[in-house]
Amino acid sequence: MPEPDIVVIGGGPVGARAAALLAEAGRQVTLLSLEAYQPYNRVKLTPLLSGDVQFGEIAVPQTAGQTPNLAVHTGLRATEIDRKSRVVRTADGQIWPFSKLVIATGSNAFVPNIPGHDLTGVYTFRTAADASALMARSISARRVVVIGGGLLGLEAARGMQRRQAEVTVIEHEGRIMPRQLDAGGGALLAARIEEIGVTVRTGVAVREIAGDARVEEVRLADGSVLPCDTVIICTGVRANIDLARAAQLPIGRGIVVDSRMRSLDPDIYAIGECAEHDGLVHGLVGPGFEQADVAVADILGQGAQYDGSIPATKLKVIGAEVFSVGEVEQLEVRPGVTSHIWEETGLYRRLFIQNARVVGAIAVGGWEQASRVQNAVQQGTLIYPWMIRRFRRHGVIWPDADDDVTTLPDAATVCNCTGVTCGRLRDAIAAGATTPQALGAATGAGNVCGSCVPLLEELVSAGGPPKPVRLFRGLLGLSLIAGLVALALAALPRIPFPQSFDADSLTVWLWRDNIVKQWTGFILLGLTVAAMIIGLRKRLRFMDRLGSYDWWRMVHLAIGGLAALGLVAHTGLRPGANLNLALFVVFTLTLVMGALAGLATGGDHSLRARRIGTARKPVRRIPTWVHIIAIWPLPLLLAAHVLASYAF
Ligand SMILES: Cc1cc2nc3c(=O)[nH]c(=O)nc-3n(C[C@H](O)[C@H](O)[C@H](O)COP(=O)(O)OP(=O)(O)OC[C@H]3O[C@@H](n4cnc5c(N)ncnc54)[C@H](O)[C@@H]3O)c2cc1C
Structure with a gap:
C-alpha cells in the first residue's frame, strides 16, 4: 500500500x-x-x-x-x-x-430538469471533455441555443458563433450576467453582443427542449419556438x-x-x-x-487565515470589457447603500457607496481606473463628495492625471485570478523580469484568464519603480525656503510695536499707518484666496486647461512663502489675543504644514529618482492632510477678523 x-x-x-x-x-x-x-x-x-x-x-x-x-x-x-x-x-x-x-x-455543471435535456445534441460546458465535444459538434452545428446568459453561457455562445453557427442566448432573468451586472450594464453588454451577431433574449424561461431523438427546437415560456440543432446548457454549477x-x-x-x-x-x-x-x-x-x-x-504550520474574498471580475466578455467588484446583486437592494451612474455612448459605470466607502462597482466598455476601484473596495478607501461629483460628471473617481499605472499602490491586486499585487510585480521587475511573460513566470500573474496582461505590459514599460514627478527638485528647494520662513514665524520673537512716531521708520509705516495696515491685510487676504484656489487645482477639471499641475504646485508654494512674509508685514509676529490669536495660530500651522507637505513630496520623489526606497507608501499624506484640515477654519476666522477690524 x-x-x-x-x-x-x-x-x-x-x-x-x-x-x-x-x-x-x-x-x-x-x-x-x-x-x-x-x-x-x-x-x-x-x-x-x-x-x-x-x-x-x-x-x-x-x-x-x-x-x-x-x-x-x-x-x-x-x-x-x-x-x-x-x-x-x-x-x-x-x-x-x-x-x-x-x-x-x-x-459540476448544473442541468435543470427541463423536458428534453437528455436529447442528443444537448451539451454542457464545464470540462475539457465538454469543450472537445462542443468543438467536434461545431463543425456541423448551424443553429445553437445557449440556455443561461451568465459569463459561461456568453463565452460558449461566442465560441460557437466564431465557428459560424447562428447563436441565440436565453436568460430567464431580466438581464445577462445577473450576478455581475445591473440592468443598465446588462443592456449595454447585450447590445454589444448583438452587434457581433449573437441574439440575446432576456426575461423568458425555457419550457422544453424538443425533438425526435435529437434536438430540433427549443420552446420558450412566452410561446415562441427556436429551431436549432444544438443546445448548450450553462445554468450554473x-x-x-x-x-x-x-x-x-x-x-x-x-x-x-x-x-x-x-x-x-x-x-x-x-x-x-x-x-x-x-x-x-x-x-x-x-x-x-x-x-x-x-x-x-x-x-505546513506557517499559520494563515482566510477572511473571505470580495468577488472581482475583470474580463473581456465576447470582446466587450466587463468589470464588476463586490456583491453587486445584493448591493442594489442593501439598505444604506447609495449608487451613482455615469454613461456615455458605449460606456456604462456604476459605483456603490456605503458609509462614504466604495463597496462595489460595475463597468461595461472599459475603465482605466478599474484596478484602483477594485483596490479601493478591498481597502475600504474613503470616497469624498467631490470624488462622487467627479464620477457623476466625468466617469472617473480620481483626476485623469492620476491614472498612470505607477500610481497604483503596492496593495492593489493586478491579477484577480492569482491575487498577485502591484507590489509583488514591482519587486519582480526590480529583480529582472522585464517582459510580461517573465513577470508571469516569476509571479503567476496573467497565466490564468490573461485579462491583466495589458496592465503587466504597462508596469513593465513603466520600468518597475514609480517615476518622480516633474520639477521635484524645484519643489524641494521652494518647500525648504517656504518651510524656513514659516518656521521663523513660529519661532522668532515678536517685533515690538513702535512707540515713537519717527516718520522714517519702516515699523511705524507698517504698523502705525492705518492705510498701510489695511493694504498689507488685503494683500495677505488676496494671497490666501489665491493659494486656496490653486490648492483646488487638482479637484477642478476646468483648470486643466490652465497648465500642468506640477507648475501650479510651485506657484502655490511660492504664494505660501509670500504669505508668510505678508504675515510678518501685517502683524510684526504679534499674535494678538482671542480671535486674532486663533487666526495667527491656524495661519501659521497651515503654512508650516504646507511647507512640510511640499518637502515630503519633493523628498519622496527625489528618492524615487535615485531609486532609493520604494516611495510607494508616501509620508507626505500626514502633513498634506493636516494642511488641508487646518485650512477649513481659515475663511471663517479671516471674515471675522476683517469684520472686527472695521467694527472696532
Ligand atoms: C469555461 C469556463 C470559463 C471560466 N472562466 C473563468 C474566469 O474567467 N474567471 C474565473 O475566475 N473563473 C472562471 N471559471 C470558473 C473557474 O474555472 C472555477 O472557479 C475553477 O475551475 C474552480 O476550481 P476548483 O479546482 O475548485 O474546481 P474544478 O475546476 O471544478 O475542479 C474540480 C476537479 O475535481 C474533480 N473531481 C470531482 N470529484 C472527484 C472525485 N470524486 N475524485 C477525483 N476527482 C474529482 C473534477 O473532475 C474536477 O477536475 C470558468 C469556468 C469555466 C468552465
Whole structure:
C-alpha cells in the first residue's frame, strides 16, 4: 500500500495549485483527479473552444511530472473518505492513506430538469471533455441555443458563433450576467453582443427542449419556438460534496470550513468551489487560489487565515470589457447603500457607496481606473463628495492625471485570478523580469484568464519603480525656503510695536499707518484666496486647461512663502489675543504644514529618482492632510477678523 503524506482529491486549478505548492515545500503528495486529462487551466476552456489556444497551452505545468514528490493519477475517481482508517478509496479498488487530506472536488455543471435535456445534441460546458465535444459538434452545428446568459453561457455562445453557427442566448432573468451586472450594464453588454451577431433574449424561461431523438427546437415560456440543432446548457454549477457528505462532514451549499480551510475534521481541508466559508461558496478561481494558499500554509504550520474574498471580475466578455467588484446583486437592494451612474455612448459605470466607502462597482466598455476601484473596495478607501461629483460628471473617481499605472499602490491586486499585487510585480521587475511573460513566470500573474496582461505590459514599460514627478527638485528647494520662513514665524520673537512716531521708520509705516495696515491685510487676504484656489487645482477639471499641475504646485508654494512674509508685514509676529490669536495660530500651522507637505513630496520623489526606497507608501499624506484640515477654519476666522477690524 502506498504511503503518501498528503492526498488531494480533485485536479482542477485549485487542487492542482495546492498539490504543487505542497510538493514544492517538500511534502509527499498524491493528486487524485477524475478527469482523464493532465490538470489544466479550466478558465482557458473558453479560448480553447473559440480556437484561440491549443490544449497543450492550457495544461498546468507544475503537475506535468517534473516534481518527484508529486504523484498525479488522472482518470481516477475517489469513491470514499474513510475518516476512521484515514484512507481514501478509489474506483479501481486502491486505498490511499493520508495524514492530511485536501478536498478540491469543485463543481459540476448544473442541468435543470427541463423536458428534453437528455436529447442528443444537448451539451454542457464545464470540462475539457465538454469543450472537445462542443468543438467536434461545431463543425456541423448551424443553429445553437445557449440556455443561461451568465459569463459561461456568453463565452460558449461566442465560441460557437466564431465557428459560424447562428447563436441565440436565453436568460430567464431580466438581464445577462445577473450576478455581475445591473440592468443598465446588462443592456449595454447585450447590445454589444448583438452587434457581433449573437441574439440575446432576456426575461423568458425555457419550457422544453424538443425533438425526435435529437434536438430540433427549443420552446420558450412566452410561446415562441427556436429551431436549432444544438443546445448548450450553462445554468450554473453545483458543488461536488457527495464524498464529504458520505464521510459525515458538515455541508451546506459546499463543505463547511473554518478560516484555516479545515472541515470539522482538522486533518481534512476543503478548498475551491466545493468549499463553503462563512456561508459563501465562490464560483471564481481567484478566491479558490487564496483558499489553497491558506490551506497549504496551515498544513505546513506557517499559520494563515482566510477572511473571505470580495468577488472581482475583470474580463473581456465576447470582446466587450466587463468589470464588476463586490456583491453587486445584493448591493442594489442593501439598505444604506447609495449608487451613482455615469454613461456615455458605449460606456456604462456604476459605483456603490456605503458609509462614504466604495463597496462595489460595475463597468461595461472599459475603465482605466478599474484596478484602483477594485483596490479601493478591498481597502475600504474613503470616497469624498467631490470624488462622487467627479464620477457623476466625468466617469472617473480620481483626476485623469492620476491614472498612470505607477500610481497604483503596492496593495492593489493586478491579477484577480492569482491575487498577485502591484507590489509583488514591482519587486519582480526590480529583480529582472522585464517582459510580461517573465513577470508571469516569476509571479503567476496573467497565466490564468490573461485579462491583466495589458496592465503587466504597462508596469513593465513603466520600468518597475514609480517615476518622480516633474520639477521635484524645484519643489524641494521652494518647500525648504517656504518651510524656513514659516518656521521663523513660529519661532522668532515678536517685533515690538513702535512707540515713537519717527516718520522714517519702516515699523511705524507698517504698523502705525492705518492705510498701510489695511493694504498689507488685503494683500495677505488676496494671497490666501489665491493659494486656496490653486490648492483646488487638482479637484477642478476646468483648470486643466490652465497648465500642468506640477507648475501650479510651485506657484502655490511660492504664494505660501509670500504669505508668510505678508504675515510678518501685517502683524510684526504679534499674535494678538482671542480671535486674532486663533487666526495667527491656524495661519501659521497651515503654512508650516504646507511647507512640510511640499518637502515630503519633493523628498519622496527625489528618492524615487535615485531609486532609493520604494516611495510607494508616501509620508507626505500626514502633513498634506493636516494642511488641508487646518485650512477649513481659515475663511471663517479671516471674515471675522476683517469684520472686527472695521467694527472696532
Ligand atoms: C469555461 C469556463 C470559463 C471560466 N472562466 C473563468 C474566469 O474567467 N474567471 C474565473 O475566475 N473563473 C472562471 N471559471 C470558473 C473557474 O474555472 C472555477 O472557479 C475553477 O475551475 C474552480 O476550481 P476548483 O479546482 O475548485 O474546481 P474544478 O475546476 O471544478 O475542479 C474540480 C476537479 O475535481 C474533480 N473531481 C470531482 N470529484 C472527484 C472525485 N470524486 N475524485 C477525483 N476527482 C474529482 C473534477 O473532475 C474536477 O477536475 C470558468 C469556468 C469555466 C468552465
